[in-house]
Amino acid sequence: MTREQCEIADENDELKIFRNKFKIPQDTIYLIGNSLGLCPIESQKIAxxxxKQEWGQxxxxSWNTAGWYHLPVKVGNKIGKIIGAEQNETIISDSTSINIFKCLGTSIAIQKIKNPDRRIILLExxxxxxxLYIAQGLVNLLSTDEYKIRYFDDDNRLEDVLGDDVVCILLSHVNYRTGQLYNMKQITKLAHKVDAHIIWDLCHSVGSVPINLTKVDADFAVGCTYKYxxxxxxxxxxxxxxxxxxNVAWQPLTGWFGHQAPFKMSKLYEPAPNITNxxxxxxxxLQISIIDHSVGITLDADMQAIRKKSLALGDLFIKLMDEKCPSLKLVTPFEYEKRGSHLSYQHENAYAISNLMRKRGVYGDFRFPDILRFAMTPLYTRFVDIWDVIGIISEVINDAEYEGFDGNCVT
Amino acid sequence: MTREQCEIADENDELKIFRNKFKIPQDTIYLIGNSLGLCPIESQKIAxxxxKQEWGQxxxxSWNTAGWYHLPVKVGNKIGKIIGAEQNETIISDSTSINIFKCLGTSIAIQKIKNPDRRIILLExxxxxxxLYIAQGLVNLLSTDEYKIRYFDDDNRLEDVLGDDVVCILLSHVNYRTGQLYNMKQITKLAHKVDAHIIWDLCHSVGSVPINLTKVDADFAVGCTYKYxxxxxxxxxxxxxxxxxxNVAWQPLTGWFGHQAPFKMSKLYEPAPNITNxxxxxxxxLQISIIDHSVGITLDADMQAIRKKSLALGDLFIKLMDEKCPSLKLVTPFEYEKRGSHLSYQHENAYAISNLMRKRGVYGDFRFPDILRFAMTPLYTRFVDIWDVIGIISEVINDAEYEGFDGNCVT
Known part of the structure; x- marks a missing residue:
């Protein structure tokens, strides 16, 4: 493998035109799009x-003439196409954390009707x-005597701790730390076998891994818009x-925009009979208007093409790291069906390596205590970027001195 | 009173320079700043x-170099100055509705420790x-058998229904519909007399009425940034x-940014020991950066000057309406100590009048079923605007034909 071969791969890349849609930071190789995706050039024009026009003039x-009212559903439906949802099953609102709270609260309320004795929320x-925190807070609010959290992990596998006392499972499709991709179809089926709900956190997969929520019959999902x-x-x-x-039960955060007729100003909450509640x-x-455009870029690119390039970039990364930086240990599973779009490596000096890389313009990120993450973002990452990054890492790795973690890094 | 006298009042207005800081819509008199405040000209530059620079380059x-991390507290403290809070008692986060949920949940959690038998949430x-809806949703989530909502109104006055079974009172400082201003000091004292908390909703008073939460020893408050x-x-x-x-109890929405060390990625929620939780x-x-600037305008103007002009604009409005449009009945109390910054009038054809006004470029707003609201926004409303508006209303009032309410108006 040579740098010239990487250049040829970029030349033949069917997604190469998409890089032009982003503001590429100077003197930087950006492998941290799983933390904060780069800025689409058009964003500024939309803002x-x-x-100026919609708010200012x-x-x-503009609630009517510029369609402000319909933005959450309109843009939600665009994302719905990326995650295989049907029309009006997806909406933009609040943060991932708050949406997790809504899902957990709704799942509890539905199970109160369908399986009233269940009290377990199952978390990885x-x-x-x-x-984890949102579930802990909800259980605390409901009083810990009533609902309980059960955890699964390598020692207590999901299959072994999933019983008919489980309200719901909350799980990330791709783990933030290891980059491992979970089998959505299999795990959803497992959950449904005991009539438990599953809530998929898609933060690290939406826009990077093809998803079809309808096909797997998922119950709930949440995800963020600022990564991929x-x-x-x-x-x-x-x-x-x-x-x-x-329409089975109330979600717990019953605000006026979820009411079936917000401007009737009635005194009793009656949920809108659809995703709007x-x-x-x-x-x-403002921000939803920006999302509208950004999501459009991903839709234009096609998820299958994105996934194909993501895996190819990852293959190259892993191969070159094996050759040039053998002291870094791959944590992410190599198999395609278990690999998300970022690669995680373990090294005792991970924090120092991360800092030295940044001084050389390479942005991966560090996850406490000893993990380096590198995101493959096919819309703007090139094969030559991977080549160059590995060259730089192999140079800095010998210089790495341990520096204490100061808490100043970002998801 | 003549239009010339209004022009002189504008000339002598100590706040007149502030109008230049806003984009004033053409051919429009905007008396609906209590729904959506006008756009500060600088907002576009900040966006x-x-x-371009912070996100794009x-x-x-930028989490560190542009101070993104500190924005919620920094801008919260700016608002804190407007509402008489101490440092680090105010923070920007989420929506008013969600913040009401946090206050109610925290109040319940604190009372569980201090007055464990209390089960009543008191609402106007x-x-x-x-x-109302957020409280109804929370009670529904906690199971209706346990917590209950009690209402007060003209027939069941607060003093009469406030007992030692009350967890907290949730009340707006200025009522959205009537424009009535409540006595914050007196009501807070009433609440504390029975050891109940008070949660003040400041949506219709922040930026228009002087507030001193420290002086009245308020417990919680929320408010929106898109009105005044x-x-x-x-x-x-x-x-x-x-x-x-x-630091007494957890607020119920325990997300990672409220953790005492978000980037340690620990598995148990431990709240930050301050407002950050x-x-x-x-x-x-992006939006908090825009708030940062907008709130600065209000801070520069001084709340006493804003209040003084708000009342003067209101006095003029009421006087001219009395003279020229006697069929519109003032709902807002006339007394200064009971008057917020918008005036509400009742008329059986309110909806039709509102529509006809808009066709003539006058923006007040309609509240179901028969209320017209007119907001005095001293930073950009002039005395001549009031003069002109009353002239237009007196002309349209005879043309007003009832049109059915189609649900398409905005708070």
Missing amino acids: NRVI NHID RENFPTD LNSGPGAPAFIYVNKKHQ YLVGTPQV | NRVI NHID RENFPTD LNSGPGAPAFIYVNKKHQ YLVGTPQV
Whole structure:
């Protein structure tokens, strides 16, 4: 393998035109799009339109004339196409964390009707912290005597701890730390076997791994828009609710925008009879307008092509790392069916390596205590980037001195 | 009173320079800033800086270099100055509705420790719907057998239904519909007399009425930034928590950004020992940056000056309406100590009048079934605007034919 062969691979890349749609930071190789996706060039134009024209000139009229009211569902449905949802099963609202709360609360409320004795929320011990925290907070609110959390891990496997006392399972499709991809079809089936719900956290898979929620008959899903969907820091998240669950019980955050007739100003909450009841407060117009465009880029690119390139970039990365940096140990499974779109490596000096890489313009990221993550973002990562990154890592690896972790890194 | 006298009043207005800081829509008199505040001209520049430079060029580095991490507290503290909070009692996060949920949940958790037998959440029946709905949803989640909502209204006055079974009172400082201003000091004292908490919803008072939460020893408060704080449609809200309540119990939405060390990725939620634990997901950087600037305008203007002009505009409005449109009945109390910054009028043809006004470029708003609201926004409303508006209303009022309400109006 040579750098010239990487250049040829880039030349033949069917996704190569998409790189032009992003602002590529100077002197930087950006392998951290799983933390914050790069900025689509058009974002600025959209923000200017919303601020200057829609808000500035047309103000409240824009709720109707610019379609502000319909943004959460319209953009939700665009994401729905990426995750294999049916129409009106996906909506943009709030953050991933808050949407997890909605899913857990709704699942509990539905099971109260269908399987009233169940009290267990099943979590993977290694799931992203906010998933664990939100469940812990909800159980605390409901009083710990009543609902309980059960964890599964390598020693206590899901199959072994999943019984008919389980309300729901909350699990990430791709683990944030290891990059492992879980078998959505198999695990959803497992859950349904005992009539438990499954809530899929798609933060690290949406926009990078093909997903078909309808096909696997998933119950709930959440995901973020600022990673592989490139919608900006802290952009609102999405929530998916299978139609069969939409009108069974209230979701717990019953705000006026989820009411069936918000402007009737009635005194009793009556949920909208569809995905709209997962809205809470007034939608974040500016950011949702930006998401609208960013998600469009991913839709244009096609998820199969994205996945194909993601795996090819990953194969190259793994091969070159094996050759040039053998002291870094691959944590992510090599098999395609178990690999997401970022690769995680373990090294005792991971934090120092990460810092030295950054000084050389290479952005991967560090996860406490000893993990380096490198995201393959096919819309803007090139094969030559991978070649160059491995060259730099192999140079810095010998310089790496341990520096204490100061807590200042970002998801 | 003549139009010339209004022009002189504008000439002598100590706040007149602030109008230049806003994009004033053409051919429009905008008396609906209590629904969506006008757009500060600088907003566009700020959005461009955040998108192009901070996100586009410096990406994840901006969490530190551009101070993204500190935005929620930094801007929260700016709002804190407007509402008389101490440092680190106010933070920007999520929506008003979600922040109400946090306050109610925290109040319940604190009372579980301090007054464990209490089960009543006290609401004003005429409060803004989302306040009612969020409480209804929380009680539903906790199971209706346990916690109960009690309402107060004209027939069942607060004093009469407030007993030692009350967890907390949730009340708007200014009622959205009537424009009535409540006595924050007196009502907070009433609540504390029976050891109940009070949660103040400041949506219709922040930025228009002087507030001193420290002086009245309020427990919790929430408020929105897109009305009198002019921060854009759906911009995130703020939450205030009195320091004495910050470390007593968990707020219910325990997301990773509220953890005491988010990037340690620990598996158990441990709340940050300060207002930061009221964050949930990743902060909305773009919108909070815009709030930062908008709130600065209000801070520069001084709340006493804003209040003084608001009342003067209101006095003029009421006087001219009395003279020229006697069929419209003032709902808002006339007394200064009971008057917020918008005036509400009742008329059986309110909806039709509202529509006809809009065709003439006058934006007030309609509230189901028969209320017209007119907001005095001293930063950009002139005395001549009031003069002109009353002229237009007196002309359209005779043309008003009833048209059925189609549900398409905006808060």
